[in-house]
Amino acid sequence: MRGGPFGWLRRLVGKDEFDCRDVLANCSDYVDEELSERDAQLFDAHLDDCPDCPPYVATFKATVMTMRDLEPKTAPPELRERIHARIAAESERPG
Numbered sequence: 549m550r551g552g553p554f555g556w557l558r559r560l561v562g563k564d565e566f567d568c569r570d571v572l573a574n575c576s577d578y579v580d581e582e583l584s585e586r587d588a589q590l591f592d593a594h595l596d597d598c599p600d601c602p603p604y605v606a607t608f609k610a611t612v613m614t615m616r617d618l619e620p621k622t623a624p625p626e627l628r629e630r631i632h633a634r635i636a637a638e639s640e641r642p643g
């Protein structure tokens with residue numbers, strides 16, 4: 549069991565610091581701003597101390613933002629036109 553002799557107690561009462569694994573586990577909530585105020589503070593505090601996590605979080609955030617930008621809200625006009633053309637062609641076909 550990790551976390552030292554009082555790891556169980558810390559899990560019970562809530563963490564007082566984030567380690568790298570906590571940052572990884574909470575990264576998507578952090579980017580979505582869904583962490584509690586306390587967790588967000590712990591997250592930021594770890595980023596201040598850790599050389600490894602800030603670039604990871606930055607990359608993660610950039611990836612999430614890019615994915616969201618690419619996510620089509622509606623079908624692109626070009627695709628809709630092709631679908632309409634296809635439907636028109638189908639309905640014009642005899643029988």
Ligand SMILES: [Zn+2]
Pocket residue numbers: 567568571594598599600601
């Ligand atoms: Zn870290």
